[in-house]
Structures are given as structure tokens and as C-alpha cells.
Amino acid sequence: MLPTLRDRRTVAQAITIAENDSPDAAKLLHDLAPKLGHAYRIGITGPPGAGKSTLTSEMTKLLRKQNKTVGIIAIDPTSPFTGGALLGDRIRMQDVSMDEGVFVRSMATRGSLGGLSAKAKDAADVLDAAGFDIVIFETVGVGQSELDIAKAADTTIVVLVPESGDAVQAMKSGLMEIADFFVLNKSDREGAEQAVRALKTILTFRITHAEDEWIPDVISTVASKGKGIDEVLAEIERHKSHLLKTNTLEKKRTEREHERVIELVEIFLRVDFWTSERKKKLEEKVKNVAAHRESSYEVAMELVREFKGKS
């Protein structure tokens, strides 16, 4: 049974199936495959405190006014000793999540062994197949898997704030490379103009003068006051048209699936490999490594050799 917009519980259940590495997940996502491709996927990322949730929330309100349905996958960084996700951001999104045309799913990074980005993409497929017009990934721009999720979109937006050094931080943390355009949020703060200029300067490094090149822009917003949100949506449309005009949307989506298969292969291999007995063997072997009698390389190679022999 495929999830439909009419049945939110089915959508929620389908995402849960996708989240749990159950055999049903593969079956479900296989069944969904023919229904994919309708949703336009938007990735929103940036440093903590940039106002990503507020921006997502305001964009969603505006998209709803345009009668577009919106599915949101929000990745919460978690902290072992604060006990679970920092839900402050989530709470601000309740106003939109009451709406029938909006579906918000929160996922925690906690304890996810690289599997998170695969799961987030699965959830996006469920929402896509369910008929949502727009699927938004909202993730904090720290950590490779978070960046992978943000990249798994048709248009990726990097949100920054005027605070000095933020642009440099973004550059260092690999946020600049994945941005289709930038949003300078909290642009009513001091230093906003300089920040926009700094970003535009950095962006000039990216210009390759290739034919049909997309030049990322910087959009200023004050999400908390709903300012600049229409410009953000307009820029998304501009980027979408560019992707279609240059026939790169399909290319982009193909590359995405390419990455996805590689990611899934790793997960499947990991699951197949770490049987309880192999885990047990590792426990014993690692004692020798700690005692410097064996090298971690030796042990790893031995385990892999044995795996390839067995299977």
C-alpha cells in the first residue's frame, strides 16, 4: 500500500519503515520507485543558530499560500548528555506542522552510523511518492553526513548570518561548495552589508566562465520577520529554470542516485559483515592489537579475507 497525502499515518509509518533497517524498507522503497520524481527537493543548511528552522518555516508558509504541499525532513543534532535532540528549533515549526498540506519529520543524528543520510533520502522518497510538491531537507552544516543530505537536493541553500568570520567558517567547513545560492539571514544585524560583500567576493572564486554557468547569488533575509522569503522562493525558481534550461536537473538527479547506491552498498556490506561471531572475533583480536602483538591492519585484513572466503 503506497502512502498518499490523504493518509498522514501511512506516510509516517512508511518513513518509520524506511528508518528502521527492516527488510520491508527495501521492499517499500522499491514499490515507491515508479512514483518518484514529482517533488522538487530543497536542501537548507548552515551553521547552528543561522535561523534555518525559522527560514524553513517561513518558506513553507509562503509555499502553502501558493497551494504547494510541503514535506520537511529536519535533521536534529543530538547531544548524549543533554538527552536527545535540541528541540528548540523544532518547536518553532509547530505552527506550520498543524497544516494538512505540511508534513514535518524530525530525525536525530544520534548514533546514526553514516546511515542517517540514506534514511533521510528514503524519507524524502516517501514524501515524494506521497505526492508532496516540495520536499525540504533542513540540516545543520556540521558533519559530512549532514552536508550529504543537504546536497541530496535539486537546489541547496546555505544560510549564514552577518557575524564576522561566518563566511570563512562556511568556507572551511565545506558549505560554500554545496550552495546553489546563499541566504544571509538576520540581515538587519550590523555587518550585514559587509558579509554580503565578503560572500560575493568569495563566490567570484567559483566562476569558471563555463557556458550556461550558474552564478550563485546572495539573498538577504530576516526570517523571524518574514522578510526576503519571497526573494528566496524566486531564487529557487530561477535555479530550477536554469537546471531545466540546461538539462542538468536529470543529470543532477542521476548523480544523486549514483551516490545513493554507493552509500547503500556500504550499509549493506556493513550489515552483512558484522555478524555476531565476527564481532566476537574482533573483541578477541583487538586485545592483541592493544598489546602491540598484532596490527589493526592485520586484523582487519584477516577479517575481510575470511568474509570473502565465506560468502
Place this chain on the structure above:
Amino acid sequence: MLPTLRDRRTVAQAITIAENDSPDAAKLLHDLAPKLGHAYRIGITGPPGAGKSTLTSEMTKLLRKQNKTVGIIAIDPTSPFTGGALLGDRIRMQDVSMDEGVFVRSMATRGSLGGLSAKAKDAADVLDAAGFDIVIFETVGVGQSELDIAKAADTTIVVLVPESGDAVQAMKSGLMEIADFFVLNKSDREGAEQAVRALKTILTFRITHAEDEWIPDVISTVASKGKGIDEVLAEIERHKSHLLKTNTLEKKRTEREHERVIELVEIFLRVDFWTSERKKKLEEKVKNVAAHRESSYEVAMELVREFKGKS
């Protein structure tokens, strides 16, 4: 031939061998295994601009005064369109790298497919086997692999600055969990006292009242002026004694090797799996996925099934 402190070129070559996934790497690291365990490993991480390199450099100068030899592995975040590592930080370390008792190796995160942290640990093993007393990992606290490296130490230090929100950022980005203690650098700046208080408050969340529990402290420094560096070294010693007193150093190192083997297994499996023909097959299959004729799950499972059949 094992690297020795007397032969810097051999050390450099050995690290290069470890860096390149050559078959010699496994051989080399196997040969090194018996010589490991002398070096005390220190991880230094934190947000960009916290002054990690300056701190590392000042700590190294002081350690040299104590006649301790220091090997440094510095992970540089790289940016595709700025072309290579942001070397500004590195340059500041030249004054120490001229010293015979100091060995600095810079590694770039660019294009490293999760292999980076394994390589950094290999380099640390080379330096350990070469007889360095102290091995320092210096990495920016963005990205899982960078955190993994910082965690691969006996004592992990998280460096923060007084800027508001930095503590919260660190909390969100998983830096708080890995800190054995904190260094508040640039503590001559405004807001330093509040920042220390904020950090100490957050740290109280971590107290479990377990027996022999280690309570992380916050050390204030002004690395650029060499202030507080002796306190940092003293805190490292205090942590080391705690690890020894509670017999957790061996336990910690064993867990580390445990993680390491798992990491190496993934790398070996990846290399074995992605043969040129399997890559070719993926290229073809992924077209079906993009056209929604097949699911990425199906393709991944098919490839894995075939791999297990073959090997």
C-alpha cells in the same frame, strides 16, 4: 626499515607510504606494531578561528623545554575552489617545525573518502614508533572524520573562544562530548568570564557521579601571548594520571583500536568492491534508477549479492 628520530626523511617517507593506499602501507604498519605505545597522543580540536594552531605551536615550544619530542599531525580543511588547504594556520607553525625534536605533517581533508582519519592514525603510529614522546592531532572541529581523529587521542582538548554562542555551537556539533577538558582561548577578549561560566554549566550535565569520574575543567589561555599554556600541559598531566590511576588508558587505547579495525574493514571492503567493471555496471543501472524503473535499493542489493557470490 623502521623510521627513527635520527632519520626525518624515513619518518616522512613512512607517513607517505601510510597515506597512499599502497600494499606497503599494511606491511609497514604491521612492522611498526611492536614499537607502538610510547607516545602520548593529544587531540586538539575546535571551531575554525579558535586558535588551535597557535595553541599547538605554544604547547610544542613548552614541551620542547621539557625535552619532550613532539610529532604533529595537522588536518587542513580544503576548499576546491580556493585550491588546496588554507595554509595560513600552518605558516604560524614554522617556528616550531625548524626544531629537530619536532615533526609537523599536514594532511588535507580534500577528496578523502572517509579514509582521512585512518591515514591520520597511521601517521600517528609512524610518529609513535619513531619514538616521539608526544603526538598531537590538530583538526578543525567540523565533520565527523575530523572529530574521529580528535577522539583518537589519549587526551582530547576542545578549544573555544569567548564569542557568544560558541559553546552552544560546540554542543550542537558534538564537540562537547569528546572533550577531556576545554581551553577557552583568546580569554583576554570580552565575554571570557561568561563563556567559562557557560561552559562549566554545560559540563555539569555530564557529571554522572560515577566512581573515579573525570570531571572536565575549563582552562583559560591567550595562546598568541603564550598565556595559560603551562596550565594546559598541567591539565593534560592531570588527565593522564587519572587515566593511569583508574586503569582506563589501556581500555581507551583498546577501544580506539577496536574503532580502527572497523574503519579499516570498511576501507578494504570498499576497495575490493568497487572494481572497474562493478563501477561500469553501476553507471548503467543508475540510469534505470533515475528513470524510476528500478530503485537504488534494488541496484545496491543486486551489486552486493553479486559481490558475495563472486568472492
